Amino acid sequence: MEDVFRHIEEHQQEAIDDLIRLCSMPSVSAEGRAIEETAELVSEMLRGLGFRTQILPKAGGHPVVYGELAGASREKTILFYNHYDVQPAEPLELWSSPPFEPVVRDDKFYARGACDNKGNIAARLAAIRAFQAVGGQVPLSLKFCIEGDEEIGSPAIEPFVEEHRQLLAADACLWEGGGVNWEGQPQIVLGAKGLLYVELEARGANRDVHSSYATVVPNPAWCLLWALATLKDSQENILIDGFYQRVRPASAQERAAVEAMPSQEENTARSLGLDGFLKGVRGLNYRLRHVFEPTCNIDGLSSGYQGPGSKTVLPSRATAKLEFRLVPDQDPEEVLEQLRRHLRQKGYGDLEMRCLLGERPARTPIDHPFVGLVCETARQVYGRQPVLIPSMAGTGPLYPFVNVLGLPTADFGVGYPESRFHAPDENIRLADFLRGAKQIAAVLERFAGEES
């Protein structure tokens, strides 16, 4: 292993060169920019390491780069999930250097995509190159599945995975990437929440009306807010029948993992200018809520006059963006149906409802042997106890990999809390980049060596 690690260190410039090539592509999925070219580049870079590649169409989405490489052991396969697309770079004026002209400054690598997610692709390639240089080949078989539209919600990833079940078959999956926390501890994330995002619209008269008609003309803003107020009470209880029914309680091990997580809420409160959190949660209760609880959130409200001062108007329409974060084993389609039934029963069946996003939650069992193995590699590379996080509070396309392909997953990578992903001056520290590549190498080595 030490020779592989040494190769990674001594050839870091090659990994940086890879990352420069990747980050020079403005592959902004929201704008459909440079998508084909970047898929082609990624495919070419994989072929350069001996991968057989295909660029696979994904219905309703951008093409997926698939690659496979046989290893010393053909009995085991690791599947890497990554994405080659990035968030828009705006606001451009807040970048210290142009987002698609990568640059190293103060031992940090700056570019859109440096952390999310191209830095992790480059780290994985560096680990593979090191094995090949040192021993001729990688210790086990590898597959890559690199999406081109993760940043716009990975449309149709579930049917894609179903369709390519055989092609994507593996024994474990390394997820796109993560990073260390403020204290420098490596973090390993095992799950993602699901999502249901709907737009609700109430309609009244065919145009805005003088507000003196509020005596007799229905006001859709009232209707919408009465409807919304039936969904959740001020104690944060979600009142939709059956909503909590499928929520799987945290296991003792998952709870223990959250107990062991460092406290975060003081930093969060300070940063957001808050005196306290919902229901006054602190410490462990804060973390338990954040990791395990589903949510019902209003992302937007819009109706009538919103400018300065007063305008006396009775609006003709009112809309809300309403979002649920879901936890295993909740299902966005079922929650959508529950929501529809709830609104009908409460007398708001005439609200128009448009479903905008749906993703299922997924969580790799914390007691899976692969999780233990990944934790050991973190200790080996970082010399520190990793922080094991049963689920992120956010959402990602994890479900088909865990539940369709049946793979254990783990998510760790080259970022740190100041990586500014999705923001100007996105960057990674070169030291994290090195350690990230080494941890990938360590996982491949250990997983290949394990008893099947």
Added chain:
Amino acid sequence: MEDVFRHIEEHQQEAIDDLIRLCSMPSVSAEGRAIEETAELVSEMLRGLGFRTQILPKAGGHPVVYGELAGASREKTILFYNHYDVQPAEPLELWSSPPFEPVVRDDKFYARGACDNKGNIAARLAAIRAFQAVGGQVPLSLKFCIEGDEEIGSPAIEPFVEEHRQLLAADACLWEGGGVNWEGQPQIVLGAKGLLYVELEARGANRDVHSSYATVVPNPAWCLLWALATLKDSQENILIDGFYQRVRPASAQERAAVEAMPSQEENTARSLGLDGFLKGVRGLNYRLRHVFEPTCNIDGLSSGYQGPGSKTVLPSRATAKLEFRLVPDQDPEEVLEQLRRHLRQKGYGDLEMRCLLGERPARTPIDHPFVGLVCETARQVYGRQPVLIPSMAGTGPLYPFVNVLGLPTADFGVGYPESRFHAPDENIRLADFLRGAKQIAAVLERFAGEES
């Protein structure tokens, strides 16, 4: 009287010329355009008829044109309330001819202000000129109080009237103007609702946050809508303690007047594309609600993401524009205090509340002799039974005239349902213009001749 009427008919072109002069001034109060010049013009036109005039400053508002003229009888005085300002002309592209270049087409006079309210000023001047031409002088003393900011809520009209109590003293007041209904019946309006308009704001984190934090970070959109939902239930009951306490029940005569009003709701429903009205009201119940009920209306809602599609965000603030139309004897200051107390008691005392507008309701007693006199003049001029409306559903600066000066008021004028006031192609029919001037003359004559 017939000679006065004939003079009005034969000299209509002079009245039209007056109206052209008035409507050529773009006196848009919201933009502060041409205010001084228009006040000066109005003052000059009054002086041309022998009025002694003053241009009086109004604290926090535009200047008021005041004029007085002694009549044959000095025992009685009529006060005219008008305003020389107009609504903005936008959207300009929807006008058939430029809004401040008056034009007569098809026996209609088109210009911004034609109906609201310059046509009524010109009609009043025409009636005065006819008396002077025919008999040398007007039959009773006259005063004008012509505001320059009615279209932006008549700021500080109440202290202005208090300050000028003596100057404005009179025996009756003719309000700014009204018009005939769809059936051509003359309408006489006796009151106006009051208004309380506030902006409510809920605040959360110091910036919008990724919506995965909805587990722990308070969402001001929820807080705002829960607070609003405590104000009114879905049966349209306003739930603020004491809100209805001062609502004066309609008298038998007021109710009889509303019973005699023609049905309007079918036209309204068709025009607004509605299947029905609040609480299913129809016919008399529709009219009773519209005339006598106070309202609690949401004029606007704003929070978080309002663009197309989805953005997963937890908003940092949420605002609502909230409006109450008030009926005698409700008081906007008292309702504001009730609202504040209500929100505090319900646990929403930390909502920020900004009061944007407050006006008191006012209503001239329907059994006042002056009302009967005005009705007779309507029958005389239009040959039809007038429609007596105890209060408009909207708001106007009536309170200080009724309750500070203690005057009976009546509101009738030169408009018709297609006058499009506040809209492009504002216009009056020349025939209505003539009849409006005649009814003014008839009121002056009769009121002068009545026993004191």
